[in-house]
Amino acid sequence: MKTPAIQTLGFIGGGNMAEAIIRGILSKGLFKPQQIVATDKSGERRDYLAKTFGIPVLSSNKEVLEKADAVLFAVKPQNIVDVMTDLRDHIRKDQLFLSILAGTRAATIEAGLASPQFPRPRVVRVMPNTPALVGMGMAGISGGTNATEADVDLAQSIFSSVGKVIVIEEVQMDAMTALSGSGPAYLFYVIESLIEAGVEIGFSAEESEEIVLQMVLGSAVLARESGKPVEELRRQVTSPGGTTAAGIAVLDAREVRDDFIAAVVAAEERGQQLGKLGR
Numbered sequence: 001m002k003t004p005a006i007q008t009l010g011f012i013g014g015g016n017m018a019e020a021i022i023r024g025i026l027s028k029g030l031f032k033p034q035q036i037v038a039t040d041k042s043g044e045r046r047d048y049l050a051k052t053f054g055i056p057v058l059s060s061n062k063e064v065l066e067k068a069d070a071v072l073f074a075v076k077p078q079n080i081v082d083v084m085t086d087l088r089d090h091i092r093k094d095q096l097f098l099s100i101l102a103g104t105r106a107a108t109i110e111a112g113l114a115s116p117q118f119p120r121p122r123v124v125r126v127m128p129n130t131p132a133l134v135g136m137g138m139a140g141i142s143g144g145t146n147a148t149e150a151d152v153d154l155a156q157s158i159f160s161s162v163g164k165v166i167v168i169e170e171v172q173m174d175a176m177t178a179l180s181g182s183g184p185a186y187l188f189y190v191i192e193s194l195i196e197a198g199v200e201i202g203f204s205a206e207e208s209e210e211i212v213l214q215m216v217l218g219s220a221v222l223a224r225e226s227g228k229p230v231e232e233l234r235r236q237v238t239s240p241g242g243t244t245a246a247g248i249a250v251l252d253a254r255e256v257r258d259d260f261i262a263a264v265v266a267a268e269e270r271g272q273q274l275g276k277l278g279r
């Protein structure tokens with residue numbers, strides 16, 4: 001993993017995603033604890049981050065801006081306008097801004113941070129997902145108008161520490177959000193349904209959960225490691241006239257595949273709507 005070209009990385013918003021990223025970059029040795037500064041609105045959360053990671057936790061967003069060479073915004077989209085308004089006049093030359101906010105365009109961040117002194121802030125937009133919490137994330141990265149190749153490289157190094165990374169065009173960000181940002185929820189939905197099904201056919205809830213989680217994990221690892229197309233793996237389990245074929249026939253008859261496609265398309269359209277609202 002490349003050593004980042006910055007000394008100090010700041011986090012504004014210290015919730016779930018920030019915690020996952022901080023854990024990843026520390027465990028991979030990408031930054032030392034003293035090279036990370038963070039803050040959160042909540043005092044309780046600040047204490048938690050300081051205690052958990054031994055990093056300097058500061059009491060205001062401005063202090064983080066003052067100390068950091070690159071600042072990662074990890075607040076909810078509805079909070080970003082206030083955050084940027086507060087910081088805009090205190091930005092230093094050469095600072096980079098990373099945003100993981102869902103549905104908030106790089107151009108919105110650029111406009112929110114632009115000042116007469118620094119009219120062209122450098123912004124990199126990233127769409128991570130919650131499996132980053134266990135180091136198995138998938139993140140899409142795209143540079144804003146003024147971002148350099150080195151800025152995108154830095155974002156790649158950071159997010160590679162909590163999973164895989166793909167560099168995409170910003171026009172694909174809503175698609176990334178719909179497929180991989182929201183994706184864990186679709187799979188959790190399937191997992192919940194299968195656990196319920198297990199109970200329906202006679203297992204206890206605990207047994208069913210254990211069986212389903214191991215089966216899902218094993219299937220994902222097999223799909224990745226076998227080198228075979230997923231469709232072939234599915235066919236291998238589906239003997240004509242057998243048990244799996246009976247199950248798949250029900251899914252096909254109910255057009256469940258189309259439903260999944262429709263769900264992802266709906267999520268992508270919602271991302272576009274939210275982007276237009278300037279979130």
Ligand SMILES: NC(=O)c1ccc[n+]([C@@H]2O[C@H](COP(=O)([O-])OP(=O)(O)OC[C@H]3O[C@@H](n4cnc5c(N)ncnc54)[C@H](OP(=O)(O)O)[C@@H]3O)[C@@H](O)[C@H]2O)c1
Nearest residue numbers: 013014015016017040041074075076077079100101102128
């Ligand atoms: N979770 C996901 O699956 C996911 C995936 C991709 C992208 N994202 C994006 O990641 C961002 C963070 O998500 P998350 O799940 O980590 O949310 P989260 O756990 O709610 O974390 C956000 C944190 O920011 C704090 N905060 C709010 N306003 C602030 C301010 N003005 N200054 C400093 N801190 C402030 C919040 O404190 P309070 O709770 O006290 O308000 C909260 O602790 C969101 O923009 C989301 O769109 C999330």
